[in-house]
Amino acid sequence: MYGWYAEKQWVSIVLSAIESKRIKHYASNVDILLIDDKHLPYASPKYINKRFEFLKMETDCNTALIDLQCFPFILTDTPGALGIIRHNSQWLISPLFLPDGWMAE
Secondary structure, eight states: OOTTHHHHHHHHHHHHHHHHHHTSTTGGGOSEEEEEOOSSOOOOHHHHHHHHHHHHHHHHTOHHHHTOOSOSEEEEEETTEEEEEEETTEEEEEEEEOOTTOOOO
16 A cells, blocks of 8 residues: 555544444443454554554544543554553553564454
8 A cells, every 4th residue: 555544544443433432322431442453454563653653643633532531541452562542531642562473362
């Protein structure tokens, strides 16, 4: 794929997942939202970091997300990495890479 298309699509998928869960009636009672992210294959830390970089840019300019009143903790489970997107209602956007050969299950 050209440019960072796949990484930008990942951002759209993650934000769409957050939004679809946010409008559920139970959202205010959920402390941790885990996004099971298996659609984009793990390629390398470079691509994972780029995904999170684009996600950070998107959340920084989206006021609806900044003021999100639910999901104080949001994690994404990407093959080869776990992503801490939100911690104590603060947007962190930081991937945690697993040791080589390990996969997040």
